[in-house]
Amino acid sequence: MYAVYDRWSEIARESFESEQNMVNFDHINHIVFAGMGGSGTIGDIFSSILSRSKIHVNVVKGYVLPKTADSNTLVVSISVSGNTAETLSVLESAQKINCKTIAFSSGGRILDFCTKNKIQHRVVPQIHSPRASFVSYLYSILKVLHVTLGIKQEDILESIEELEKIGTRINSSNLTDSNMSLNLAKWITGIPMIYYPFGLQSTGIRFKNSLNENAKIHASAEDVIEACHNGVVSWEKKSNFQPILIEGQDDHIKTKERWQILKKLLQQNDIEYKEIISIKGGILSKLVNLIYLLDYTTIYLAIKLNTDPTPVKSIDFIKKNLKIEKI
Numbered sequence: 001m002y003a004v005y006d007r008w009s010e011i012a013r014e015s016f017e018s019e020q021n022m023v024n025f026d027h028i029n030h031i032v033f034a035g036m037g038g039s040g041t042i043g044d045i046f047s048s049i050l051s052r053s054k055i056h057v058n059v060v061k062g063y064v065l066p067k068t069a070d071s072n073t074l075v076v077s078i079s080v081s082g083n084t085a086e087t088l089s090v091l092e093s094a095q096k097i098n099c100k101t102i103a104f105s106s107g108g109r110i111l112d113f114c115t116k117n118k119i120q121h122r123v124v125p126q127i128h129s130p131r132a133s134f135v136s137y138l139y140s141i142l143k144v145l146h147v148t149l150g151i152k153q154e155d156i157l158e159s160i161e162e163l164e165k166i167g168t169r170i171n172s173s174n175l176t177d178s179n180m181s182l183n184l185a186k187w188i189t190g191i192p193m194i195y196y197p198f199g200l201q202s203t204g205i206r207f208k209n210s211l212n213e214n215a216k217i218h219a220s221a222e223d224v225i226e227a228c229h230n231g232v233v234s235w236e237k238k239s240n241f242q243p244i245l246i247e248g249q250d251d252h253i254k255t256k257e258r259w260q261i262l263k264k265l266l267q268q269n270d271i272e273y274k275e276i277i278s279i280k281g282g283i284l285s286k287l288v289n290l291i292y293l294l295d296y297t298t299i300y301l302a303i304k305l306n307t308d309p310t311p312v313k314s315i316d317f318i319k320k321n322l323k324i325e326k327i
């Protein structure tokens, strides 16, 4: 897995510079991103980026297309394997009601369905595993859809440069004290309780998912503002949860205030915490930079725990036991 992660910035650039044909969907007022796990995180990223645009965005991590979808809706289906039942189900519903559709997969049932129904499809090869392919999928989708999504090329290139910069500091050729991912992995001894601000949700959820799949440990992730109405009470008791605060340089002023109060509360309760602060820059740069740093943490943690990050036996077990034909 290291070998793939060490190349993330190169993969990002290659994917964005690939031959994939760009497409511009017009007359859309609603976009649905359908995908599970790492493919769902890509939807979360676009949801953050588009949160200030006039386009209504839904991220569907499940089987059901929102009732508001119609022929002015673009449904973007993302599945690295191309065989994820939930994602295929949303695509089938979208095709039935004449949504505009495009799908990205390495092949599988999604490619078969698109070929049969003449739905736009782009093949993006799987690199190692669906979650490690995250970066090639993100930048291939950006290549194909950045005009439709109104994302500027310069913002995309800036984000690749940021991946290059952080890569040299956190990759496996720098196993020193200056490696932030390694340091965070060394610090984690219990269950990470991840807090994230509005706009950086994808980083918190992806970190949780990668801790689960790579390090095979429990983890929890909450929006910090919401947690100030419920989750914070849990710190009144001792536990083996460890707070990790993912803070954005440009968080809303009231979010910044919450971070300060939360830190004060943790200090009063004698609870050690870690702060991970985003870089300055565009939202895409912030998100991919954090995801890279935190994903690497999960691989270093897996190694520390003598755990092979690659296999996900329990997910395989669930999939084997699913009665796909009954969906």
Ligand SMILES: O=P(O)(O)OC[C@H]1O[C@@H](O)[C@H](O)[C@@H](O)[C@@H]1O
Pocket: 035, 036, 037, 038, 039, 078, 079, 080, 081, 082, 083, 084, 087, 130, 131, 213, 312, 315
């Ligand atoms: O992108 P796919 O192939 O639909 O997979 C979605 C998710 O499916 C899970 O089963 C995988 O273990 C995740 O890592 C993955 O992100």
